[in-house]
Amino acid sequence: MKTQLVNQYFDSIGWKPFRFQRSAWRAYLDGCSGMVHSATGTGKTLAVWMGPILKWLKENPDRSRWNPKRPPPLRVLWITPLRALAGDTEKSxxxxxxxxxxxxxxxxxxxxxxxxxxxxxxxxxxxxxVTTPESLSLMLTHEKLLESLAGVEAVIIDEWHELLGTKRGIQTELVLARLRRLSPNLRTWGVSATLGNLSQAxxxxxxxxxxxxxxxxxxxxxxxxxxxxxxxxxxxRFPWSGHIGTRMVPQVAELVEQVQSTLIFANTRSQTEIWYQHLLKERPDWAGKIAIHHGSxxxxVRSWVENGLRNGSLRAVVCTSSLDLGVDFTAVDLVIQxxxxxxxxxxxQRAGRSGHQPGAVSRLDFVPTNAIELIELAAAQDSIKVGNLEARPLLTSPLDVLAQHVVTVAIGGGFRSDELLSEVRSAYAYQTLSDQEWQxxxxxxxxxxxxLxxxxxxxxxxxxxxxxxxxxxRTITAHRMNIGTIVSDAAMKVxxxxxxxxxxxxxxFLSKLKPSDKFLFAGKLVSLVRIQDNVAYVKRATGKPDTVPRWMGGRMPLSSELSAALRNKVGEAAxxxxxxxEMKSLEGLFDIQQRWSTxxxxxxxxxxxxxxxxGHQLFFFPMDGRLVHEGLAALIAxxxxxxxxxxxxxxxxxxxFVLQSPHEVDISAAIASGVLSSTNLMKDILSSMNATEMxxxxxxxxxxxxxxxxQGFPGMRNTASHIQASxxxxxxVFTQYDSENLLLTQARREVLDLQLEAGRMMAAMDRIAGSRIVIERPDKITPFAFPLLVDKLRERVSSESLADRIARMQAELEKAADAKQAV
Structure with missing residues (x-):
């Protein structure tokens, strides 16, 4: 009966179950846990969701005994990485x-x-x-819920790759360990689309x-x-970051015009605000037909936008990763990156947001903000073809997350040390937790x-x-109000x-504004009226913005896999x-780079x-990503x-990266003295930066x-300055009186691993040590060096506008390139 009912349901929606979906259902019915790994929009949700349904149908074959007024107790927990996705997930x-x-x-x-x-x-x-890691952790603080949670049969984690390698993922692992203790036969299933280290996941x-x-x-x-x-x-031929992005607005508008619905992904929230305004300026008649969507x-506002996508009233949404995951917009025809x-x-992942259903074609068009980004696109396409997707590096035993979890469990009924230690060590991230760390x-x-x-x-x-x-x-209330591992700069309502x-x-950002300062927010131009009780009050404004909000976490580093593919594409051009x-369009750029340098x-x-x-400029081109280059620049300097x-x-x-000095540096002699050596690397990395401040x-x-x-209580949030001072x-205090404090040790380790990407820095230095060093002394700034020079200029206040100066520099270089080519 159960299989017949499911087949009838699939027939009613015009689908036929895939083989991998049936495999997942069988595995669930056999009592297995596991992972479903499949491309975006190919039916992963039904692959993991129908297992619990089939099991219940098997256990309850008599429909006459089904009573909607007395639903079964809790059986399935579905964890979503973003609370914004909960509504859509629930509907699916x-x-x-x-x-x-x-x-x-x-x-x-x-x-x-x-x-x-x-x-x-x-x-x-x-x-x-349907819940989130934070909300599920919060549920564990309510002892009266433990009996219901002990009856949970399955936990399904959606988009597991988004949690993997993060403290939210670690929090999820600890919650799962607790649930397994409460429900020993618990089945745990994960869903992922794009993952390189599947076995570890x-x-x-x-x-x-x-x-x-x-x-x-x-x-x-x-x-x-x-x-x-x-x-x-x-x-x-002399590109600079951000220059050709908004210059492409007319072409992007043409693409949007050709289809019914489009998602336009930008990498930062501030970029979404800028692009939304430029599109409206290009097509004023689209007011009300295009929208903006990001996590702030x-x-x-977000719900209005999502509903507009579903019902077809919006033809385009400019968004960040807030629409990267899970939301099933089958109507989206095109993704623009x-x-x-x-x-x-x-x-x-982003390409898969279009054609988000089995058998459909996913269509993505790429808009470079810098000509050299076209090399990155070509490299990414090569990686996709051979299936070389990024692995998510895992974290090991973060004690701050463990301390939070220990208090959570102590509130939710309490524990005995040996029992909870055994439970914690069953979580993958804490399998090597020592007795000393636990104590x-x-x-x-x-x-x-x-x-203390x-x-x-x-x-x-x-x-x-x-x-x-x-x-x-008071301890219980404060803990419940502050559960979670997402820590950002203190947020203020607008x-x-x-x-x-x-x-x-x-x-x-807001604390630096003066009343009447104008800025873009939520796709609108507003001006600050006043800041009161941790709320920034604004009013609508006209004219041009004085600034655009910059949210923390906006920089995405180039992945190590894409860095390697990028070097290969540049090698092909050599x-x-x-x-x-993409590569053919850059032949002119590579031609000048080769003629003037290499x-x-x-x-x-x-x-x-x-x-x-x-001054004297030293340009280095390891092509290892921004974060690695920041560390290498400080180290070499x-x-x-x-x-x-x-x-x-x-x-x-x-x-x-570029190092600018008022004095000429003999780089050949510096290399001979060991500036690119791996010897004493970690010691020099720490000495080269303000490691204590970091x-x-x-x-x-x-x-x-x-x-x-x-962070405080609702309506009584502590300010960023208060939190920083505390x-x-x-x-x-710990540094002076408790130097062996393990949270200090963790902070230093996270600086190396997360901020400096020390592992990638060491790998880069090892690779450089085995490479041939090519030193060129061009007469003029090369195409590779030009974007770095522009980034240097951004940091200086000039009497002339940055754009004007760059345009003049570009014109001079283009004229020199044409003159030398003619000769």
């Missing part, structure tokens, strides 16, 4: 429930859910619940020492893709560690006859003087091999020494300054997650 999951007329109750529980619904759920949980999902019945089910690996690019009619907009996606997996965490939450014993507010967990628990109401909330912007429209091969490092009116007294200023992009900034995040500092005080 509800379709089979209604199609099969199941008596199930399906609800969401996220930070956006109404308080009345949450209160109702504390009394009775639904049969299936599955291990982190299913845990250590759990069920031996684990399946990795591969679905549709390669969906039909049509990737194009908008290439300017006249390609800049108010929930009501503004600027390099910085990774093949992200390009594939340190317990001491930290019980008495504040070695240096005298302060009762840090005695959060009490021990009574070997049982750890929390009884203080609200009309009289009217609705537009969203949030970071306090560090051999005069230009494959594809085009490096993958086993070469190009260094250009050029004198300009601003430090090493040179140890042998020659000089000062450096620097700029970096994904392709290289660790202090990183510690601020760790202190918040670990519960040392609080964090700095703890850092200084």
């Amino acid at each position: 999951l509800r379709m089979p429930i209604e199609g099969l007329q199941l008596p199930w109750r399906l609800e969401s529980r996220t930070g956006d859910s109404k308080a009345s619904l949450k209160a109702k759920q504390l009394k009775s949980l639904p049969t299936a619940m 599955c291990d982190s999902l299913t845990g250590i020492g759990g069920s031996d019945k684990v399946k990795v089910i591969e679905g549709v690996k390669k969906k039909r893709l049509k990737i194009g690019s908008l290439i300017p009619k006249r390609m800049d 907009l108010d929930t009501s 503004i600027g390099s996606p910085k990774g093949a997996a992200r390009l594939l 340190w965490v317990l001491d930290f939450v019980v008495r504040g560690g070695a240096s 014993t005298a302060y009762p507010e840090f005695h959060r967990v009490e021990v009574d006859d070997g049982r750890y628990q929390v009884t203080q109401r 609200k009309y003087q009289k009217g609705s909330t537009l969203g949030t912007a970071e306090e560090s 051999d005069k091999k230009f494959v594809g429209r 085009v490096p091969r993958p086993d070469e490092l190009l260094i250009e020494a050029i004198k300009t009116r601003d 430090y090493r040179i300054s140890q042998t020659k007294k000089t000062t450096f200023t620097m700029a970096c992009n994904d392709h290289g 660790a202090k900034r990183q510690f601020r995040q760790i202190a918040r997650v670990a519960g040392l500092i609080q 964090s700095n005080l703890f850092f200084d």
Whole structure:
């Protein structure tokens, strides 16, 4: 009966189950946990969702006993990485429930859910619940819910690759370990579309020492893709970042005109605001027909946009990764990517937002903001063809997340040390947690560690006859209000003087504005009226913006896989091999680069020494991504300054970095003395940067997650300056009186791993050590060097506008290039 019902349902929606979907259903019915890995828009949701439904149908074959007024208790938890996706996910999951007329109750529980619904759920949980890692962790603090959670049969994690390698992913692993303790036969399933380290991803999902019945089910690996690019009619031979982006607005508008619906992805929230305004300026008649969507907009604004996409009233949405995942917009015909996606997996993920259904073709058009980004697109396409997608590096034993989880469990009924330690070690991220680290965490939450014993507010967990628990109401309330691992700059509401909330912007941006300053937000031009009670009140404005908000986390580094592919594409150009429209369009650029300097091969490092009116410039082109280049620039500048007294200023992009000095540096002698050596690399990396200040900034995040500092309560949020001062005080106290504090150790490690990408830096230095160093001394700035020079100019205040000066420089270089070519 159960199979017949499911077949009838698929017939009713005009689909036929794929083989991989049936494989997933069988595996679920056999009691397995596992991963479903399949291209975006190929039916992954039904692959994991129908398993629990089929099992319930098998257990309840008599339809006459189904009673919608008495739905089954909680059976399935569906974890989504973004609360903005919960509504769409719920609608997708509800379709089979209604199609099969199941008596199930399906609800969401996220930070956006109404308080009345949450209160109702504390009394009775639904049969299936869509939630987030934070909300599920919060549920564990309610002891009365543990009995219901013990009946959970399955946890399904959507878009697992988005959580993998993050502290939210670690938080999810710990919650899963707790649920396995409550429900020993729990099935855990993950869904992912674009992942390089699939085996590791599955291990982190299913845990250590759990069920031996684990399946990795591969679905549709390669969906039909049509990737194009908008290439300017006249390609800049001396490109600079951001220049040709908005210049392409008319061509983008033409593409949007040709289809019914389009998603236009930008890499940063500020970029979405700029592009939305430019499109409206190009097509004023599109007012109300195009919209903007990013994570800082108010929930009501985002919901309006998403509904407009579904019902077809919006023809285009300019968005960030807020629409990267999960949302099933089958109506979207085209995806446009503004600027390099910085990774093949992200390009594939975004392409899959169009034609988001089995058998449909996914179409993406790429708009470069810099001519050199076309090389990145060509490299990404090569990576996709051979299936070389990015792996997500995993985190190991972050103690701030563990401390938060320990307090969570202590609130939700308490624990005994040995039992919880065994449970924690079953989480993949904590399998190597030492007894010493565990005892340190317990001491930290019980008495504040070695240096905070005298302060009762840090005695959060009490021990009574070997049982750890929390009884203080204030501690419980504060912990529940601050659960989570996402730490950003303090956010401030942006609200009309009289009217609705537009969203949030970071306090560090808004605090620098003066009343009447105009800025773009939520696709509107507004001016600041006043800041009061942590709310920025604004009114509509006319004219031109004075600024655009800059949100933290806007920089996406080039992936290591795409970096390698990029070097290969440049190497092909060195051999005069230009494959594809993108590379052929850059022949003029590569021709000048070769004539004035050289085009490096993958086993070469190009260094250009050029004198300009601003000083002596050293351009390095490792092509390892911005974050690696920032570290390498500081390292090499430090090493040179140890042998020659000089000062450096620097700029970096994904392709290289420049060191500017008032004095000429003999780079050949510097290399001979070991500036590119891997010897003492880690020591020199730390010496070359203000490692203490970087660790202090990183510690601020760790202190918040670990519960040392609080963001405050609704309506009483602590300011960024207050949080910073509190964090700095703890850092200084620990450094002076508790130097072995493991949170300090974690901060230093995260600086190396996350901020400096020390592992990639070391790999880059090892690769450079085995490369041939090519030093060129061109008379003029080359096409490769020009974008870096522009980035240097951005940092200086000039009496002439930046655009005017760049245009003049470009004209001079183009004239020189044409003159030399004629000769």
